[in-house]
Amino acid sequence: RSADWKAARAYLHSGFIYGGRVEGFNGGGLLVRFYSLVGFLPFPQLSPSHSCKEPNKTIHQIAKGLVGSILSVKVIQAEEESRKLIFSEKEAVWTKFSTQINVGDVFEGKVGSVEDYGAFVHLRFPDGLYHLTGLVHVSEVSWDLVQDVRDILIEGDDVRVKVVNIDRGKSRLTLSIKQLEEDPLLETLDKVIPQDGSADSDSLTTSNSSTIEPLPGLDAIFKELLQEDGINDVRISRQGFEKRVVSQDLQLWLSNAPPSDNMFTLLARAGRQVQEIQLATSLDQEGIKKALQRVLERVP
Template sequence: MPIFAATTLGSLSAHSFLSLLASTDASHSLSSSFVLTHKSPSKRPSNFAARVSLSGKPEPIAGVLESSPSSPESVRRARRSADWKTAREYLDSGFIFKGRIEGSNAGGLLVRFYSLVGFLPFPLLSPAHSCKEPYKSIQDIAKSLIGSLIPVKVIQADEKNKNLIFSEKEAAWSKFSEQVGVGDVYEARVGSVEDYGAFVHLRFSDGFYHLTGLVHISEVSWDLVQDVRDILSEGDEVRVKVLDVDRDKSRITLSIKQLEEDPLLETLDKVIPQDDSAEPDSFGPKSDSEIIPLPGLDTIFEELLQEEGIEDVHINRQGFEKRVVSQDLQLWLSNAPPVEKKFTLLARAGRQVQEIQLTTSLDQEGIKRALQRVLERVP
């Protein structure tokens, strides 16, 4: 059997593909089945290709197809042409096809589609296989799948260039994505780790990992993360929270850090505990006249005082952390309850944290809106 080139998603040699199709006998055409959303295929005589139209009705083929390698070449061409048409219908409709794995090469799997054979690249396999057998190479997993039926979607059907490409990931998305909602929490396993974040496989109630989402580097930890690989490695078991589901682009955005308490949403005492572990001079003077505001705070204070309902704003005290979360200025409204109309803000840049006291008649939501307006005005 000819081996397809697999350097790119659709790099199937036209010569190799045609040679393969020419060597395919009719018994192969009975070796695949598929799943339609609404109707099942009708029974067909054994000397017909088991193919139906997307309406669920048997689709006639030009002439009677004899299941013999000696069938006229014109009949075999008619069969292949009809099967390419069916492939394009699957591509347009998004219906799921259940194809038999007939072989593999260095880049993916060979999938039977009636009289045709298409290609399923390894990156488009569902993560269920690698997560089930994490210590196997992708080549060993591919060998174990030969002869099995797997659900796939047609993502390319180019008869002219003889490119028929499948994706198991897209089929899994159609089946499982509706179960995923914003705010859901999943047990997950880390797949590939990139400079910008980590791709994480979600485990569903059946115990398998069907879908993959991205944890951006900014959602890995509350600490400043310079390299995701310092925190996460392939195969790590993690818990993630769903931040967004983009159904048009088949993307899931995840967070690890939002399942942990944000250290900045408390008081300075929470951020820098006053115990024996604290540095001797962690807390600076309590007179705001002796504290130099972090760069940019003076302008923010001036703008805050222009907001209706805000009576006074000043730095209460400051401290120095052992870790750096961000060199940029960050401003947070503490969860600490107000005392006599006084709310607490925390400003952080580098290792320095300043506690700001805000006297106002506004409630917490009103302060958030005022802060948002101010930050939009401040360059």
């Protein structure tokens, strides 16, 4: 047994993958054979492919079905004195499949869980299995201001995601849903308000015109914005009209572009009307987002 513990430590330090036979399971994970030793593979360290392949089964039903099978695992803890031998299938799968992905790649995915800070999405590979999991941060879920991720995503949802960062040292993927969609600010204004400044029957581009009035509800938001530290001025700019009504509710978007020369752009829309708003601010993009969140919490 001492020699087997030595072998376990060698696997731990080398990062080599071991093919372990599943001997059984308990309430927290699988029991995996390692030579004469039996180690533990916690359920959170299982590859997502099992639950995605059989979504209607409980984790214990999945575990029962794995008994007798051989799993590719990595040793992530080997302490002979305390007799702790812990495995991870996730780490083994990462080693195999992370080399097949690059920043900018687009995957079909399935939402595995939703947290306050974002959603974990399992990525589907060409073999049809879901091998890796990444995080879609709340800021990357939608161009709209998201108060609660659960209003948009639930466990089991099928989504398309873009890989925006790969931390190979920590085996972490950062994903985005919204980057596969046009920035509504750029998309809407470019369609509604011609870039050359010309106007037709469906658009207005007179930024200094006295006919431009803020959309209903914006005045209260403007007043509250001016109470925020770092926001020095708020003014309305271009205005346009879409050919169809998307929503009668007042909607606000933040530009994807960072502040330039202490100016930042917001977009408001209600019904067919689209309004560009210019902020004079010393805040960065994240600071503006937080300020806007505070304002929307105060304005009924």
